[in-house]
């Protein structure tokens with residue numbers, strides 16, 4: 001369980017806070033979606049939820065982050081890393097730069113955890129298979145497309161079997177097939193009891209994946225509720241979030257006097 | 269783990285195309301260091317040239333890297349060699365003047381000194397260059413980690429060594445971008461210099477921000493956690509290599525001691 005209690009955060013060297021009074025709890029096995037306009041503070045919230053802000057990048061945090069009931073303030077970054085995995089927007093900078101193959105890149109985390117070779121091997125294979133990238137296992141991590149890089153970065157996190165995961169736009173560079181695989185991987189991860197926070201512009205991915213969705217704007221949570229309700233909320237476009245195609249279709253048809261439920265019923 | 273698993277992991281190790289490449293990285297490193305130190309300590313012409321001709325050159329030929337080695341060492345030592353020769357030829361005091369350039373006299377002693385420095389420089393640069401051309405950084409560093417080097421130090425070493433090609437690549441990308449905007453980085457030397465200067469800032473700065481993002485990404489991968497890691501592959505090491513290294517070391521110690529105590533007279 002990951003909890004943020006009354007959290008406000010200000011980047012180092014800046015006078016004003018970019019997150020205000022954030023109250024957020026993610027239960028084990030729960031997937032929470034995070035949406036909002038550009039500059040809303042989504043990436044910042046990801047950094048705060050993973051503890052890297054302020055542990056690694058500094059800045060001033062008020063309020064508290066606790067994981068499984070323990071306060072995380074003052075813990076060193078590597079200890080936080082064993083509890084919360086975070087995936088960033090840009091895959092390039094998530095590669096370690098010290099490995100020669102994708103396989104070793106994905107194996108780096110488990111290896112750093114001190115796991116025996118057989119366990120590292122098994123986890124790495126599993127993570128590669130889950131994201132459908134076994135075929136590039138022996139390629140150089142420095143010669144990947146943006147989408148492949150994103151999948152490798154995600155596989156590297158999955159291989160660590162994290163109990164809490166924070167992802168900042170994990171599918172920004174992925175094609176529909178890659179996006180689908182990521183969705184499945186995240187669902188499978190949640191099924192093992194992992195708590196997930198996923199920032200995503202693609203509401204179609206969040207629809208059906210998340211139990212709950214949070215909207216933030218100007219660094220504040222403006223809406224927090226069951227995924228279905230939030231995605232159907234009329235104010236969503238006002239916050240720069242496009243509703244999923246399912247809902248847009250229903251609205252378009254209703255606008256022309258067609259009732260989707262009625263049609264579905266007739267077809268049945 | 270099955271035999272196939274072990275074979276797969278071993279395939280991730282850097283390739284060793286010749287029997288010289290197949291020497292353990294530690295052995296090659298020790299050979300390079302011993303040859304360099306011996307060349308400096310023995311001095312004169314015969315000693316360094318013997319090491320160069322009887323040890324370094326045959327090894328380079330065996331490894332099939334002779335031509336690359338010559339090119340690399342020329343590029344690396346040329347600036348130093350030119351300045352050393354100029355300074356020692358013209359500033360060294362001596363009785364027999366060969367020729368005069370302005371206020372400077374070139375003496376026989378100066379030329380002799382320059383020649384001696386030059387042969388040492390050649391032996392040193394080729395000995396170390398041979399090690400570099402036949403050993404990938406990660407092979408060397410992993411081997412040292414297996415021998416007890418801390419994983420943190422091992423990482424710092426690989427990251428630094430592997431960062432050099434990455435930096436060169438980035439310089440190329442930025443250069444291309446600047447050229448696209450009309451900056452000239454080709455042509456006459458003066459023009460080129462003027463074109464290269466604007467590169468320095470972006471390359472260094474982007475490397476710095478990248479270091480920061482990399483650090484975060486690495487912390488996420490449990491890097492910084494104390495304790496030993498189980499490495500996926502090992503570099504080969506023949507049973508006779510450890511004794512060979514002791515012999516090399518013993519010979520080196522004897523040479524150094526003999527020269528320092530004067531037991532071994534200077535040879536031309």
Ligand SMILES: Nc1ncnc2c1ncn2[C@@H]1O[C@H](COP(=O)(O)OP(=O)(O)OP(=O)(O)O)[C@@H](O)[C@H]1O
Nearest residue numbers: 011012014018036037038039040041042043044045
């Ligand atoms: N490293 C930083 N230092 C200072 N201010 C920052 C930093 N990163 C982001 N900010 C500021 O914090 C605010 C929130 O930015 P953040 O990146 O969290 O938004 P976001 O919701 O992730 O936006 P996007 O949709 O563009 O990714 C912005 O005003 C931004 O300028």
Ligand SMILES: [Mg+2]
Nearest residue numbers: 042043089168
């Ligand atoms: Mg962002």
